[in-house]
Amino acid sequence: MTDSKAIPAGARLPPEKRFILLASRLWAWAFLGLMIAFFIIVVPLSGGATFLTLRNAMNILVAITPVLLLGLGQTFVIISAGIDLSVGWVMSLASVVSAHAIRASFNAGAPLFLAATLGFLAAVGASAGVGLVNGLIIAKLKVPAFIVTLGSSFIVRGMALLFAENTTVIGLPAEIRDYGNESLFYLVGGEGGGFYAFFRPDVTGAMLRQMDRIFTWPVVITAIVVIICMFILNRTQFGRHTYAIGGNMQAALRTGIPVERHIIKLYMLSSVTAGIAGFLSTLRFTAGSAVIGDPLLLSSIAAVIIGGVSLFGGAGSIIGTVIGALIIAVLTTGLVMMNVQAFWQFIVVGAVVIIAVLIDQSRDLILGRRGRGS
Amino acid sequence: MSQPVLSIRNLVKRFGGLTAVNDVSLDINPGEVVALLGDNGAGKSTLIKCVSGVHLPDEGEIRFEGKPVSFPKPIDARSAGIETIYQDLALANNLDVPANIFLGREVKHRYLGGLINTLNDKLMLTEAEQSLATLDIQFPSLTQPIESLSGGQRQAVAIARAIYWKARLMIMDEPTNNLGVPEQQKVLELIRRLRDQGVPVILITHTMPDVFAVADRIVVMHRGRKVTEKRTGDTNASELVQYMVGALDDGREVAA
Incomplete structure (x- = not known):
């Protein structure tokens, strides 16, 4: 009566389907590689400068930091089947608030590093506060995240503009720009040049123009945040629960996962990474800006989606979002260097977003994937 | 016979004017599979949800393992050792076994x-392997998202989970629904195996x-x-159907 194998072995995926699965996972990497190869060849042909230079690569990294930071928290939120539309204006608010904190504390006699630290804390505090309110309304009052964060983005927009008393907070100590623009390594080309770490070499004139900054501090901080986010998502219970909530909310509830508290933390995390982006932009431009973040919101969501995060929740990765942000930045830089009119960037990025989703969907279709329930 | 694992006495549950469960008493003994039959709206789901x-x-009164119990929340029943597997299995399809x-x-x-705490995936994998092995369940791979598993296999994961967490009474709601015939047989086989291990099962079907x-x-x-x-052994399908539709009723005969 008892036959030994209770459940028939599930059909292993046939090779061609496994290939499709692999291809759909790696397509973003492949696309990024192909795009870089394309620009290396085509940019010089169209009369532009060499595409693949150290300076260009570093410029791309600097350019993606804010978009990536917005996307990192968003990755968690979207994996949990939510959305956070407020991060753009949260970044602006954090930029304004941190600029105020830096200016006030520096004018009160605080040393530069302390002023910057206070600016950081102000940015994180203000953004965490917004995230807490978002999360509370979404988790406790069960209002859809789209609505809550749409509403709060308007509120935060108003707050950012009010605090900035228009759009910009200036009068920050000039030295703060070093935090935003100096770098971990320096490479000075030409005669008498060399490789330097941590401190800017004392060079002037032509040599200064030949100096490359490798990994500016905002890039370094963003890289650290990327690593922390990867750790949290892949290695901790918090990450596991994020996937579970996005995969099957009912299962998460019934297995005793503290879903409400988790959702609140998710929106705080999303706000805080945006707040860090705001703080870094204040350092970079030596000014707080109430309009810096909003244009980046949609780019950051695009990066997340290109990176393979499912808007239905349950799937995605941090490294995917990094690739997504890189694809957008490389695309933009390459097109600019080809002297293509700037508006074409939008058209191309939009097409890539839609293609990315089509690839994900065709994978599900080919693999006969079940719905997300049960 | 040893003392019943679960003992329900004169249980009543009303929703407004409707008496969904009316004075039901029921015992479940160790290592026994009890089928709970009834038409839609007969009150079997409500009875189970009370447990x-x-x-x-x-x-x-509900007595579990001899002691009177009251479960304000599902998590309380689970920590007491009563595991309910509903038709939606409370599994996250995007995660592995x-x-x-x-x-x-x-x-x-x-x-x-x-x-700083990290997940001990290695330990969880070995424990999962062992737990499935005690139920004689074999999967090609435990580390794929379970959306690639069949309905019966996912049912098995839900059962293995309950067993791993030391369920001492298992309630299963229509476990063979939406399964193909071979898969149905495998799930029934699992239920027999649970009984052989001494875990009583209430089967709603x-x-x-x-x-x-x-x-x-x-x-x-x-x-x-x-x-x-x-x-x-004392009944047959047509007699049970007559009870289900209300044509036969032992309570009424006794009362008459």
Whole structure:
């Protein structure tokens, strides 16, 4: 009566389907590689400068930091089947608030590093506060995240503009720009040049123009945040629960996962990474800006989606979002260097977003994937 | 006979004017499979939800392993050892088998005095393997998202999870629904194996062949009342159907 194998072995995926699965996972990497190869060849042909230079690569990294930071928290939120539309204006608010904190504390006699630290804390505090309110309304009052964060983005927009008393907070100590623009390594080309770490070499004139900054501090901080986010998502219970909530909310509830508290933390995390982006932009431009973040919101969501995060929740990765942000930045830089009119960037990025989703969907279709329930 | 694992006495549950469960008494003994039969709205789901902590009964008593119990929340019933597997299995399809077995109760490495905790996926994988092995369940791969598993296999994951967490009473709601015939057989086989390991099972079902395949005893409900209780060998399908539709009623005969 008892036959030994209770459940028939599930059909292993046939090779061609496994290939499709692999291809759909790696397509973003492949696309990024192909795009870089394309620009290396085509940019010089169209009369532009060499595409693949150290300076260009570093410029791309600097350019993606804010978009990536917005996307990192968003990755968690979207994996949990939510959305956070407020991060753009949260970044602006954090930029304004941190600029105020830096200016006030520096004018009160605080040393530069302390002023910057206070600016950081102000940015994180203000953004965490917004995230807490978002999360509370979404988790406790069960209002859809789209609505809550749409509403709060308007509120935060108003707050950012009010605090900035228009759009910009200036009068920050000039030295703060070093935090935003100096770098971990320096490479000075030409005669008498060399490789330097941590401190800017004392060079002037032509040599200064030949100096490359490798990994500016905002890039370094963003890289650290990327690593922390990867750790949290892949290695901790918090990450596991994020996937579970996005995969099957009912299962998460019934297995005793503290879903409400988790959702609140998710929106705080999303706000805080945006707040860090705001703080870094204040350092970079030596000014707080109430309009810096909003244009980046949609780019950051695009990066997340290109990176393979499912808007239905349950799937995605941090490294995917990094690739997504890189694809957008490389695309933009390459097109600019080809002297293509700037508006074409939008058209191309939009097409890539839609293609990315089509690839994900065709994978599900080919693999006969079940719905997300049960 | 040893003391019943679960003992329900004169349980009543009302929703407004409707008496969903009317004065039902029922015993479940160790290592026995009891089928709970009844038409839609007969009250079997409500009865079960009173046991699993979804509803609080209005009257009557529930004793689990000899002690009177009250479960304000489902989690209370689960921590007492009563595991309910609903038709939606409470599995996250995007996670693998160990992640599902340990969902909400993950095993962690602790670092810096608990300041930083990471998932101990290795331990969870070996534990999951062992837990499946005790039920004689074999999967090609435990580390794929379970959306690639069949319905019966996912049912098996849900059962393995309950067993791993030391369920001492298993309630299963229509476990063979939406499964192909071979898969149905495998799930029934699992239920028999649970019984052989001494875990009693309450099986809520409409499916007559399932009842005769695994149940030791059959309880039929009709309009909130328990209308009969039979050993499987003492009855047949057509008699049970008559009880289910209300044509036969032991309670009425006794009362008359």
